[in-house]
Every structure is written in structure tokens, then in C-alpha cells.
Amino acid sequence: MAVLNDEQVMLRDMAREWVDNEAPVAAFRRLRDTGEAVDRAAWDAAGQMGWAGIVVPEEHGGSAFGYLSLGLVAEQLGRNLVASPLAATAPAATAIAVGIDEPARAEWLPRIAVGEAVAALAIDEGAHHDPAAIATEVVDGRLTGTKCFVAEGDAAALFVVAARDGLYLVADGEGVTRTPRAMADARSHADVRFEKAPATRLGGLELTAATVDRAAAIASAEMLGMAEAAFARTNDYLKTRVQFGQPLASFQALQHRMARMFTELELMRSAVEAALEAIDAGRSDTDQAVSLAKALGSDTLKLVSREMIQLHGGIGMTDEHDAGLYLKRAAVLEAMWGNAAWHRDRFGRLNGY
Amino acid sequence: MAEPAADPHAAFRADARAWLSEHFPPALRGKDNALSAIEGPTDESEDERRWRGAIGDKGWGVPTWPAAYGGGGLSRAEARVLGEEMARAGAWNPIGGMGVMMFGPTLLEYGSEAQKREHIPAIARGEVRWCQGYSEPGAGSDLASLQCFAEDRGDHYLVNGQKTWTSGGQWADKCFALVRTDRTRKHEGISFLLIDMDAAGVEVKPIRLISGQSPFCETFFTDVTVPKANLVGREGEGWTIGKRLLQHERSSLSGGGSTGRLLGGKPVSAIAKHYRGTDADGRLGDGDLRARVIRHEMDVRAFALTLRRAALEAKTNQGPSAATSIMKNVGARITQDRAELAIEAMGMQGLGWEGEGFSAEELTQTRSWLWGKAVSIYGGSTEIQNNVVAKRILGMLDHQ
Numbered sequence: 093m094a095v096l097n098d099e100q101v102m103l104r105d106m107a108r109e110w111v112d113n114e115a116p117v118a119a120f121r122r123l124r125d126t127g128e129a130v131d132r133a134a135w136d137a138a139g140q141m142g143w144a145g146i147v148v149p150e151e152h153g154g155s156a157f158g159y160l161s162l163g164l165v166a167e168q169l170g171r172n173l174v175a176s177p178l179a180a181t182a183p184a185a186t187a188i189a190v191g192i193d194e195p196a197r198a199e200w201l202p203r204i205a206v207g208e209a210v211a212a213l214a215i216d217e218g219a220h221h222d223p224a225a226i227a228t229e230v231v232d233g234r235l236t237g238t239k240c241f242v243a244e245g246d247a248a249a250l251f252v253v254a255a256r257d258g259l260y261l262v263a264d265g266e267g268v269t270r271t272p273r274a275m276a277d278a279r280s281h282a283d284v285r286f287e288k289a290p291a292t293r294l295g296g297l298e299l300t301a302a303t304v305d306r307a308a309a310i311a312s313a314e315m316l317g318m319a320e321a322a323f324a325r326t327n328d329y330l331k332t333r334v335q336f337g338q339p340l341a342s343f344q345a346l347q348h349r350m351a352r353m354f355t356e357l358e359l360m361r362s363a364v365e366a367a368l369e370a371i372d373a374g375r376s377d378t379d380q381a382v383s384l385a386k387a388l389g390s391d392t393l394k395l396v397s398r399e400m401i402q403l404h405g406g407i408g409m410t411d412e413h414d415a416g417l418y419l420k421r422a423a424v425l426e427a428m429w430g431n432a433a434w435h436r437d438r439f440g441r442l443n444g445y
Numbered sequence: 446m447a448e449p450a451a452d453p454h455a456a457f458r459a460d461a462r463a464w465l466s467e468h469f470p471p472a473l474r475g476k477d478n479a480l481s482a483i484e485g486p487t488d489e490s491e492d493e494r495r496w497r498g499a500i501g502d503k504g505w506g507v508p509t510w511p512a513a514y515g516g517g518g519l520s521r522a523e524a525r526v527l528g529e530e531m532a533r534a535g536a537w538n539p540i541g542g543m544g545v546m547m548f549g550p551t552l553l554e555y556g557s558e559a560q561k562r563e564h565i566p567a568i569a570r571g572e573v574r575w576c577q578g579y580s581e582p583g584a585g586s587d588l589a590s591l592q593c594f595a596e597d598r599g600d601h602y603l604v605n606g607q608k609t610w611t612s613g614g615q616w617a618d619k620c621f622a623l624v625r626t627d628r629t630r631k632h633e634g635i636s637f638l639l640i641d642m643d644a645a646g647v648e649v650k651p652i653r654l655i656s657g658q659s660p661f662c663e664t665f666f667t668d669v670t671v672p673k674a675n676l677v678g679r680e681g682e683g684w685t686i687g688k689r690l691l692q693h694e695r696s697s698l699s700g701g702g703s704t705g706r707l708l709g710g711k712p713v714s715a716i717a718k719h720y721r722g723t724d725a726d727g728r729l730g731d732g733d734l735r736a737r738v739i740r741h742e743m744d745v746r747a748f749a750l751t752l753r754r755a756a757l758e759a760k761t762n763q764g765p766s767a768a769t770s771i772m773k774n775v776g777a778r779i780t781q782d783r784a785e786l787a788i789e790a791m792g793m794q795g796l797g798w799e800g801e802g803f804s805a806e807e808l809t810q811t812r813s814w815l816w817g818k819a820v821s822i823y824g825g826s827t828e829i830q831n832n833v834v835a836k837r838i839l840g841m842l843d844h845q
Contacts, residue, residue, distance in 0.1 A: 219720070219792030241793040274798045276811055281793075283802065335587035345828065401655075401818045405585050405826060406610055409654050409819050416655025416815070423788065424796050431789065433733035 094365040100161050103146075107168035110137060115174045117414045123175055124417075129272070129280035130210075130247040131175035138178050139207015147182050149189055152201035158372040159306065163313035163364065170317025173417055175279055177210045177244040179314055183306040184211035184252040187259055190302075191294030196261050200250060212248035213307055214239035214262075214284050215300070221430040223304055228255045228286070234267070235260055235291035238283065243428065245270050245282025252303065253286065258296040259303060262289045276420040305382040308429035309367045312382075312389040315425050316357075316364045319393045322400045322418045323353055329404055346403065353396050360385075360392040380442050383435040390425075390432035397422040454526045461530040468499040474535030497539040501570035506540025507549065514553070515566035543612060544568035544575040548621050551690040555637075555678045564619075564639075578608040578622030578640065578664060579687065586829050588623070589632050589684060593666065595624040602626075602676075604640065604669040610823065614649045614662030617642050623687045626680050635683035639675040640666070656815035657798075694824050712745075713783045714738050717790040734790060741782050748775050770838055774830045777821040784814035 096104065115134055123131055138144045146162045148154025162182055169176050185204045188196055188211075203209040217226060217240055228237025235253060242251070251262045262268065267289030270282040327350055330341040340346055367385035370378040400415045401408040408415040426432065452458060470492040489497070500506045503517065508524040510516020519527065531537065549568045552561060567573040584591040593606025604624060611620070620640045627634030640647070646669040651659035678686050714729070717738050722730040729735035751768050758766035787810050788795035795810055797803035803811075821827040835841040 219794040271802070272800075273793075273802050274800045275793070276796045276798050276815070278798070334583075335585065335590070337587075337590075345831075398818070402821055402827070405822050406580065406819075409822060411653040411655055411657070419655065419815070419818070420796075424793070427789075427793055427796060431792075433731055433789075436733055437731075 094160060094369065096160075096164075099157065100164060103157070103161055104164040104168065106141065107143070107165045108171075110141065111168045111172050111174060115169075115172050117172050117417065120173045120175055120417065121414075124278040129175065129278065130177060130244065134169070134174050134176040135178070135207055135210065135247075137207075138176055139205075143178060144181065144207040145205030147186050147189070148201050148205040149197075152189070152197060153205035154185075154201065159309060160365065160368040160372055162310060163316075163368040166310050166313040167317035167320070170314035171321040173318070173414075173421055177212075177247055177280070179307070179310045180213055180244040180248075181209075181211045182310060183303050184213050184250070186306055187213075187252045187294055187299060187303045188261060191259070191261070191299065193261070193292050193294060196292050196294070200261070203249075209249040210244055210247045211250050211252060212242050212244045212284075213303065214242045214245070214251045214253040214286075215304060215307075216240055221304075221428065221434060223254065223300060226254050226256055228253065230255050230257070230260060230291050230293070233291060234288040235262055235286045236288055238285045240283050241273060241275075241281045241428075242270075242284050244280045245284050246272055246280040251284065251286075252294065253291065254300045255291075259294045259299045260291040261294055262286060262291050266290060275424055277424040278417075279421070279424070281424075301379070304429060305379055306371055308382050308386045308435075309364070309371055311425050311429055312364045312367060312385040315389045315393045315422070316360055318418055318422060318425075319357055319360065319389075319396045322393075322396045322415075322422075323350075323357060325414070326350070326396075326400045326403050340403075349399065349403070353392075353399060356388075356392040356395060360388050363388045377442075380439055383430075383439040383442070386430060387432045387435035387439065390435075393422045394426060394432075454523060457523050458526050458530060461527050462534075464503065465530055465534045465536055468496070468503075469531075469534055469536040470496055471535075473537075476537070493539065497571050500538070500540060501572075504569055506538055506571060507545055507569045510549065510553065510565065510569060514561055515569035540569065540571040542571075542574055543577055543621075544573065547577065547690050547693045548575045550693050551621075551686060552677065554689065555682075555686050557677075559674070560639075560677065573619060574613065574617045576611050576614045576617035576620045576642070576662075576664075578611060578620045578624075580610045581607055582609055586826055588687075589635065591623055591625060591635065593622070593624050594628070595626050595636060595638055595671065597626065598670075601673055602638065602671045604638070604646075604666045604671055606666050608664040608666075609652070609661070611649070611662040611664045612660060614642070614664050615651050615659075620647075620664070621677075621690070623683050626683075630681070632684040633681045635687065636680050637677040637683040637686040638671055639677065640669065640671055644669050644671070646670075654816065655818070656812045658812065658816060691825065712742060713786045713790070714742055716787050720790045720792065720794070731790075734786070738786055738790075741779070741786055744775075744779055744782065748779055751775070767838055770830070770834050773825065774821075774827050777827060780817050780820050784810070784817045788814050 114137065142155055143165045145154030146157045146165065147159065149156050166179055169178065181204060185201060188200055200209060204211060215223060217228065217238060219240065228235060235255060237255065239253065249264050253260045253262050267287045269285040273281045273283060275281050330346055330350065331339055333340045363385040367381040370381040397419045400418060404413065404415050407413050472492050473496060504510070504512060504515055505517045505527060508517035508519040508527050509521060512518030545568060549565060552564060579588060581591050581593060593604065593608060595602040595604045608622065620642055622638050622640050623635050624638050625634050626636040646667040648665040650663045652661045652663060653659050717729055717734060721734060724730055729738060755766040755768040791807060791810065794803060794807050797808055797811055799808065836843065
């Protein structure tokens, strides 16, 4: 566990309490069963609790606590699969906050900080994360292009969009068409078509890269929470399920599998916290730290979520049990913002091997 | 091309070829629905109904079963020739399910003459669907702890209890079940009973899986009357009979249908090249994925070689090969690795749930990735299979 200050400890504990009391996995299940992809109540709460403003500067109504703090909240939301648009909105908010357009900051950041406006990152144009393959162009302040699988695209009031020459802000409205995509995780994803949509420039390709890294780091924090919860629930189950006259937890073969997962989780936590701290410190090797977190995070969550099913046995295969919800969300997060293979490759390139 | 020197089955081969050309409707070539066992019965077309009738009359849906009970009465060698000729004609076997794979062979071995005459011909003709009543909520890997109770009421049993993972329970006509007839003995208190699914007191509730499909049910028995004539073997012999049936299940899960489809399906290397592209030398563009795809394709090759070796060893009468004990786990691993690699290669397109933005192939891939997580759980989990290897093959001690 990173060394947290008093504010961060309080933030984490409050988030944990809120998630456990107000947003159990059953709440996400109800949302899914009614065909809703965004948990509006969770977003309202994020505004009221100040989470939506954690990365918003104080002069625009936020607390500017930073990414380590945001990660503490994202981790708690991940534990119970809360369908909050916080993980999409926050990196978009940072892009606006550090971007070059002062009026955009004044217009959007206060609305984001109170949980009024959902923002989405519209970066990739295919089924795989590939920031080098962007065709979207801006001509005379009008942006044209198609973005695929935009997370929280259903609910977004504004988009932070990657074009060939950098990052732009596009408000929902003229020239914006969205088509929802029904994914296995039952969360909000949409293809978004921009047709000569009025766009405000936020910065160049460096800003695009930094924004994607922040998104990947927050996704990793959400994945950490999911992995922790999936692990804890599996561990509890092994202690209660009796077969052959004894709890499954008494079998050494299973004990060792849990010990192995615990080991991977500890490594994952270190990597995720280091990435968030690197972002806050503005370190020059933030990209490597993020790749380490997302690669380890994807592999670890893959291990834990698949083992959650296997170790629960048949009951884990039923839709009634939560294991499948973790598995499906895990697979989508693994694919978002670069999968493990993509980040291993980048880590290798950044280090010259 | 030279003809094979001497085909000892040339006459049978010619007969089979002629019969297939007369009876297999060409419109059905290659139309076998491999997922029908999971997704339930599809509406039968007129051609399909006719084909099922023809092969049922001939007994060739169960080619090696005795002709006296409606089987084909063929030797194993002849059955192999028939299989080759069917593949050549693009024909497929419409007679299947648990009755053919598991229950039929077991009843032929343990059933009374009357039971065989009553049940086997209907299975051979694909007219009666059977389901398996084994697992219970509290009896999964530890199957022998099952509690579903059959009380002796003189001329009949009164059955009360619950079964789960009843494959195709919502479509089945009959159920072969393991029930407890004696609460004082664990394994010796179990009996093998045949239960009509439309009997009063039988209630079936489909279980929705993480893949969205419902191939299994929970089955509840409340004061169900079962005639004593439906007891297979003797009271207390159920564990022995039930285990024998599981051997049929495991061999069909590993060596038979699913593996055949696994080895015959589109290789994941082709899927990966399609979705991830190739470099100037034709190699998969994503080097990290490429290394893992190669490892998987090598696994598949080694598995196919092992299946062949095990078949050869069994044929040359050295008894069942030790290699058979690893088949289910390797098959499960390959199935799951393949699905994981496929969805990774497809990226977000491989994680769709529904909608026009995904091809039918992509949506099927997502669902079968999820469904495939069951392969290492059902029919004896990977852990139970490993126990069998450790204890029976390696001679290791029981858990103390």
C-alpha cells in the first residue's frame, strides 16, 4: 500500500463504505437486467462526494487531489463493478485542465466537478488500441472521423477526441452521432461518428499520449479493485464449500493456487500505485510505469477472474452468480487502452529491448 | 493414384456408399449443427426428419450396438469404414445425445433384458431423449455425497430431492439418475434409477449460464412414483454403474465429438492473422500474440498425436493407454486457450454481446469463450482428473 496522507485514507474509507452500502454488485446486476448501461445514481454520488472533481483544479471547483487519490476511488468502484463513468470522465477532465483552451476549462470543468457532465475519451478507431492509427482530421475547426467502442459514449455530454495532429474537445450536438455497442460487460460503449463537428483544440500528440496513459492507469486501478474482490470472494467460498467431508480450503493444491494469486495481486498493487504516483509527480518515465501496471494488471485480473469461475465450479458458470460479471468486465478492461501484449511491447521499446 | 492394395472391407464400403447415396439427402451436406447439443433441439426440416428415420431404421446411428436392439451390429472396423464413407458423402449422424453417448452403452452392460428391449431401440432411432440426474447442489466433485432419496414403498420407489446440471432437462423424456436408497452407507447406498420426466412431481427449471445459454436445468423431485422395474442393476449397485457411465462420458468429452470439432475447427492462427494482420514475411503482426498462438498450435498438434497414439495402443491390445487419463484436461485446456486467444485477436469485436456491429462468427466466439469455461468443470473437473492421475497412475496417497 502506498503511503497515504490523512485525506487519502479518509477518501478511500468513504469510497469503500459507500460502495459496500450503496452499490453492491446486485445494484449493477439490476442495472444490467433493466438494460441500462450507466449508473446515474453512482455518478450523482461521485459529484456529491467530490470524486468527480478529484483531478479538477481548485479554481474550477475541484479538489486537485490527483491520480493516486482518484485510483483509490476507482479501485473501490471496481470491487463491486459499479457502472460509474468516473474512469472515463477523469482523464478527459485532466486533458481539458492541462489543455491550451482557457474558455473550455471555465465552461466544462466546474460542470464535471459537480458530477453534472459526463465526458468520454474518443481515441481508437478500431477493435484494438492503436493510437498510431488515427485518421480523424480537423479542418477549419471542424472535426471528422469515427471512433469505436467509446467507453461511456452513451451518456457523454462532451468528448475528448484524438485527431491526427492532437487532442480536441467536441461537445455533444452538431455533427455527433452515436451508435451504442452491446458488449459482454453490459457497460456503456458506443461508436461515435463526428461529421464536421465544431472542435476546440486542447493540445498536440503529447497530450493525446499522456491522456491515454492516465486512462490506462485508472483502468488498472479499477482492475485492481476487481481482482481484489474476485480473489476475496473465491477465498471465502473455498472456506465454506464442503466436499469429501472437508472445506475445499483444506486441500493444499487449492491453497497453493490461492497463494500464487495473492502473490500476483501484491505485485499488481505495487505497479498500479507506482503508475498513479508517476502521473501525479509528472515523471518522465510515466509511460513505462503505466505499461507495467496495465500489463501486470491485465494478466493478474485474467488469472483471478478465470480462477474465480473454476474454483467456484458449476455455480460459477451460472448467470445468477457474480463470477461471470467479473469475467466479462475483466475481458473488456483487458482489451481497453492496450492489452497486456501491447503494453509489454511498449515497455520493451521504451527500454530499448 | 493407385487403389489401396487390398481393402478387407471393400464390400462393406461399397454397400455403405450405395446406401448413403440412396438415403442421405444431398441438401443436408455439412449442415450438422455442432452446437445443437448445447442450444437444444432446432426445428427439424423434412429432409432431416427423413434422414433420421432412414439411419434409425438401418441402425447406423449407433453402428456398433447389437442389431437385436436396433443397433447396426457392425464391428469396430466396419463402423470406422462407415464413418469414413459418411465424411466422404458430407453426411452426419443425427442420432446422438446422452442416450447414445452414455446411457445406452451402460444399459447394454448392466440392464435387464426387458430394460434393454424397452429403451435401446428408441435411443437407436433418436426418438427418446435422455438426461442425466447426477450432480446435486451439495454433491459436485464429491458426487457420492448425493442425498436425493428413493424410499422403498413395496412395489415402487417414492423419490424426493433435487438434481442440478441436468443437461437438456427441459427437453428430455427420461432421466437416468443416481439416488440414495440407503442413508447409512455412502457409496453402497446409491442406486441407479430411470425416471420419466413427465411423471407427476418432476419439476424442471432451466439455469441461465454466463454465456446467456440455458443448456442445463435444476430438476426437483417431489413424491415422484417410480416403478421398481426401473431400477438398473441391484439396489446399492448405482455407484458402480454410475461410474461406468462416467467413463463413457469422459471418453466422449475428450476423444469424441467435441475434440473432433476442436481439431477440425478453424485454427486460431488463421483467426489471428485475419484480425491482427501480418508483416512483410507473412508472420502475425502482434509478436507477443504470435508466440502464444504458436505454443497453442503446437499443443493442438501434440494432442492430436496423443489421441492417435492412445488409439493405436488400445488397438494393439495393450489395454487402455495411460495417456487416456490426460485427455479431458488437455482437451479442456486447448479449448479454453483457443477461445482466449481468439477473443484477444478479435479485440473489442470479440467481446460483443449482440447487435449489428458484430458478425455472427464474432458473437458465436464470445459466447463459446464463456461457455467453454464449463469444459474444465463438467464431467469431472480438471482438479478431479488430476486426482485420478495422481492416485491411479502415479500411485500417490489419498489426501489425509
